[in-house]
Amino acid sequence: MSPCPFVSLFLIFFLTSLHAASADGGNTNIIHETCKKCAQADPNVSYKFCVASLESNPNSLSADLHGLGLISIKLLRHNMTHTRSYAKKLLKSKKMDPFIKACLRDCLELYSDAVPTLKEVIRSYKAEKYEDANINLSSAMEASTTCEDGFSEKGVVSPLTERNEDASQLSALALSIVTMLSRSSH
Numbered sequence: 001m002s003p004c005p006f007v008s009l010f011l012i013f014f015l016t017s018l019h020a021a022s023a024d025g026g027n028t029n030i031i032h033e034t035c036k037k038c039a040q041a042d043p044n045v046s047y048k049f050c051v052a053s054l055e056s057n058p059n060s061l062s063a064d065l066h067g068l069g070l071i072s073i074k075l076l077r078h079n080m081t082h083t084r085s086y087a088k089k090l091l092k093s094k095k096m097d098p099f100i101k102a103c104l105r106d107c108l109e110l111y112s113d114a115v116p117t118l119k120e121v122i123r124s125y126k127a128e129k130y131e132d133a134n135i136n137l138s139s140a141m142e143a144s145t146t147c148e149d150g151f152s153e154k155g156v157v158s159p160l161t162e163r164n165e166d167a168s169q170l171s172a173l174a175l176s177i178v179t180m181l182s183r184s185s186h
């Protein structure tokens, strides 16, 4: 028994909070380091976008690289699910350029396929089947580029540019982390 339990308790509390503080600081570093590596490996990943996206999820603060990858895939799925609903909503408006409407229909189909594909990506990723995750992630990624290209080919303004851009960036980020993990697991 310590001669001075209050002091020991205080010490334990102090050391614990010190540890927690350094763990948070350490993890901010993992986020920044991961984003730096991703931006270097793939010019399509913006460092700023990467940090902002990962930090938008509080779970990032206690995640390792595998956890950050999962967070990025889930952010992408969330994003694509929202874009699908948004395209559906836009299609309900009656006054719309028929070319834009046709493109939006294609986009809706593309995103409707991409969302379940991402569910499969999450399954493969959790099982550490990174090659399968990579293939399916790449195919989901194409939804946003194919959607955006549809509008420019018809020479009309895309109402989804910003959302497609977010999805592209998140896909590139997720893909980049998957690639890193598949290299280190070999």
Ligand SMILES: *[C@@H]1O[C@H](CO)[C@@H](O)[C@H](O)[C@H]1NC(C)=O
Pocket: 042, 043, 044, 145
């Ligand atoms: C970056 O994006 C462009 C356009 O989407 C694509 O053609 C290119 O392959 C991408 N680069 C990498 C390294 O993925």
Ligand SMILES: *[C@@H]1O[C@H](CO)[C@@H](O)[C@H](O)[C@H]1NC(C)=O
Pocket: 052, 053, 056, 075, 078, 079, 082, 166, 170
């Ligand atoms: C999509 O992702 C971007 C980048 O992380 C974020 O700024 C945006 O709010 C997301 N949109 C939705 C609807 O989740």
Ligand SMILES: *[C@@H]1O[C@H](CO)[C@@H](O)[C@H](O)[C@H]1NC(C)=O
Pocket: 116, 117, 120, 132, 135, 136, 139
């Ligand atoms: C995922 O990729 C595999 C090939 O590795 C393919 O057979 C499968 O259909 C893909 N799944 C989806 C949902 O696209």
